[in-house]
Each structure stands twice: as C-alpha cells, then as structure tokens.
Amino acid sequence: MAGLPANFWGAMDREIVRLAAEPGPAMIDVSKGNPDLPTPEHIVAAMQAAVADPRNHGYPSYAPRPALRRAVALRYREDHGVDLDPDTEVAVAHGSHEAILGAVMAFADPGTAVVAPDPGYPLYTSAAHLAGAHVVPLPLAPPAYQPDLTATLPAAASVVLLNYPHNPTGALATAQTFADAADYATRAGAVIVHDFAYASLGFDGRRPLSALAVPAARECTIEAQTLSKTYSMAGWRIGFAAGRAELVSAVSRYQAHAFSTVAGATQDAAAAALSGDQTAARDLVALYQRRRDVVVAGLRRAGWDVTVPEGSFFVWARVPGDVDASETARRLREEARVAVAPGDGFGPGGRGHIRIGLVRDERVLAELVERLVAFTRH
Numbered sequence: 001m002a003g004l005p006a007n008f009w010g011a012m013d014r015e016i017v018r019l020a021a022e023p024g025p026a027m028i029d030v031s032k033g034n035p036d037l038p039t040p041e042h043i044v045a046a047m048q049a050a051v052a053d054p055r056n057h058g059y060p061s062y063a064p065r066p067a068l069r070r071a072v073a074l075r076y077r078e079d080h081g082v083d084l085d086p087d088t089e090v091a092v093a094h095g096s097h098e099a100i101l102g103a104v105m106a107f108a109d110p111g112t113a114v115v116a117p118d119p120g121y122p123l124y125t126s127a128a129h130l131a132g133a134h135v136v137p138l139p140l141a142p143p144a145y146q147p148d149l150t151a152t153l154p155a156a157a158s159v160v161l162l163n164y165p166h167n168p169t170g171a172l173a174t175a176q177t178f179a180d181a182a183d184y185a186t187r188a189g190a191v192i193v194h195d196f197a198y199a200s201l202g203f204d205g206r207r208p209l210s211a212l213a214v215p216a217a218r219e220c221t222i223e224a225q226t227l228s229k230t231y232s233m234a235g236w237r238i239g240f241a242a243g244r245a246e247l248v249s250a251v252s253r254y255q256a257h258a259f260s261t262v263a264g265a266t267q268d269a270a271a272a273a274l275s276g277d278q279t280a281a282r283d284l285v286a287l288y289q290r291r292r293d294v295v296v297a298g299l300r301r302a303g304w305d306v307t308v309p310e311g312s313f314f315v316w317a318r319v320p321g322d323v324d325a326s327e328t329a330r331r332l333r334e335e336a337r338v339a340v341a342p343g344d345g346f347g348p349g350g351r352g353h354i355r356i357g358l359v360r361d362e363r364v365l366a367e368l369v370e371r372l373v374a375f376t377r378h
C-alpha cells in the first residue's frame with residue numbers, strides 16, 4: 001500500500017465538499033466524468049423487474065448471463081462491425097475500471113513494463129502498481145494526441161494501454177493508430193488493453209473505432225467497455241471486456257478469483273440496455289455535443305487555446321499564460337467556485353491544461369465559461 005500512488009481525486013474531492021459548504025455562489029463541479037443525467041426509463045424498468053425476480057436473489061453463476069453476452073455481441077456487430085463469439089469472447093465486470101484492472105493484473109507480471117498513455121487516465125498507473133509492474137509513459141502528441149511510437153519504448157513489455165475516445169483530450173483513434181500499436185505490442189510481446197469507455201461518444205457524426213475492427217489489433221487486444229457513459233449508468237457498476245477467447249478467459253479467471261460474480265439483476269438490466277432501443281444513447285451524443293459547443297465557443301471567444309474534442313465528454317483546454325495547472329485549479333475552486341480537473345493529474349503530458357467534464361446542463365456550462373473568462377481577465 002505504501003508504494004501505491006495517492007488517489008488523484010480523493011484530496012480534491014474533500015476540498016470541493018468543504019468549499020461547497022461555504023457561503024457564496026453555487027460551486028460548479030465539472031472535475032469528474034460522472035454523468036449528470038438519469039438512466040433511461042426503460043432500463044430502470046428492466047432493473048426494477050430484475051430485482052423483483054427471485055432468480056436474482058441467489059448467487060449468480062460465475063459465467064456471465066448468456067443474454068448479456070449476446071447483447072454485447074449484438075452491439076459490437078451493429079455499432080463497430082466486429083463479430084464476437086458471445087460464448088468465449090465476452091467477459092463481464094463491475095464497470096470498465098474493474099475490467100481494465102483485471103486485464104492488467106492478468107497480463108502484467110511483476111517487474112515488467114506497462115506502457116500507458118501520457119496524458120492518460122490515472123487508473124493505468126494504479127493498475128500497473130498493483131500488478132508490481134512499472135509504467136513507461138507513451139507520449140501522445142498534440143493536437144491529434146495519437147501515440148508517438150517513435151519515442152523510446154521498451155523492447156519488451158507486458159501490456160500496452162490505449163484509450164480512444166481519449167480521456168482527457170477527447171481525441172479519436174485512427175485505424176493506423178491501432179495497427180501501429182499492434183505492430184509494437186507484437187514485437188514487445190505485449191497485450192494491448194484498449195479502454196473503450198467512451199465507445200458511443202463520437203461527435204460530428206464520427207463513430208469511435210473499436211481496436212477489434214483493425215485486423216492486426218484483433219489478435220492481441222482486449223477491449224473494455226462500460227454502460228456508465230453510454231446509458232448514464234455509472235452508479236450501477238457494470239461493464240465488459242471483449243477480444244480473443246484466450247485473452248478474455250484470462251481476465252474472466254482473474255475476475256472470478258478477485259471479485260467473484262456480478263449481480264444477476266444488474267446483468268439482466270445491462271442486457272436490456274444493450275439489446276433494446278438505442279435512441280436514448282444516440283440522443284445523449286447530441287446533447288453532449290451541444291454542451292461541448294457551448295464550452296468550446298465560449299472559451300475561444302475569450303482567447304483560450306482549445307482543441308475541439310472529437311469524442312468523450314471532456315473539453316481539454318490550455319490555461320492562458322505559462323502557469324501551473326494544479327495551482328490554477330486550486331485558485332479556480334477558491335476564487336471562481338469552479339472545480340475542474342488539473343491536467344497534470346493525467347501525467348506530465350497534461351501540464352498547463354485543465355479538463356472540463358460536460359456533466360452539467362448548457363445553462364450551467366455557460367455560467368462556468370463566464371467564470372473562467374472573468375478569472376483569467378483579473
């Protein structure tokens with residue numbers, strides 16, 4: 001435990017709670033990727049029925065429910081053009097966090113190198129530490145934030161982590177990105193763990209690309225997805241992993257030993273979400289896109305350097321002036337009552353940036369932009 005990095009969000013969260021209780025304008029907290037909308041009603045209804053079903057009151061089987069595995073395969077076929085064998089190529093976990101951790105634990109032996117994007121989601125460093133492996137940063141070059149595979153990377157590695165749509169920058173991957181990463185991973189003897197948490201969230205008509213749709217990557221990649229973002233089900237804790245049977249079976253085995261089984265009712269509700277009407281999921285993309293436009297246009301009007309995110313639900317902005325992002329985030333919390341994520345929490349590649357989560361409505365986000373602009377003027 002002593003070797004584990006401090007939880008990036010823990011101390012900041014306590015600070016936000018403390019400041020929010022103080023008198024003043026309402027705190028606008030967009031520091032995390034916690035969806036603000038309720039889960040669509042038909043999914044809630046499916047969960048209510050599943051909870052009432054006594055079949056779900058006992059322990060579920062270690063094998064994920066067939067209906068859920070089939071629903072995952074259906075979405076992969078319809079949304080990503082990927083054929084999966086639902087019996088052998090799908091694992092289920094309590095969210096993609098657990099699936100990603102399970103994959104790193106399954107494939108990274110102690111002492112090996114885990115190559116992880118910089119900037120990148122802090123979980124990757126935590127997972128590598130828990131596995132006793134060490135992290136080698138994979139620099140992502142702005143403005144497209146694709147991996148720089150010409151950087152000095154280890155000749156041998158156990159895991160290469162990728163994440164597109166990318167948190168925190170909102171970049172999407174190209175097929176070349178996955179093909180090049182597969183080439184490196186194969187030479188290094190590594191498994192690619194692709195964090196596809198924002199699989200449904202591509203803007204301006206773009207559809208995020210599954211690594212499994214790229215033939216070279218299909219061979220060496222396990223891909224984690226979640227219902228947290230696509231269906232605003234973050235509190236329900238359900239996600240899954242897909243890929244070649246051999247890789248999926250290793251992750252499922254670790255999952256069963258470490259975390260046991262996933263609640264049957266949640267699996268039933270997830271199957272209903274994935275196999276049912278996708279209108280709400282599509283509408284959600286349009287809603288996040290409108291929010292993105294409010295924030296990007298507002299900050300650009302004020303002269304901020306903002307890349308228009310192609311996906312995810314974050315806006316990644318360079319703080320004007322050569323300033324420390326953590327210090328700026330602290331001052332923003334205290335002086336503007338706005339909580340954003342400081343870029344350096346995502347690694348050295350995030351220095352000088354802040355991340356704004358599009359998890360409040362357009363009116364609140366417009367107010368947030370006004371506060372940011374006023375803050376930078378004085």
Ligand SMILES: Cc1ncc(COP(=O)(O)O)c(C=O)c1O
Binds near residue numbers: 097163226227239
């Ligand atoms: C990039 C990324 N990966 C994984 C997760 C974990 O999501 P969950 O465990 O809810 O599936 C998140 C959540 O914010 C995320 O942003």
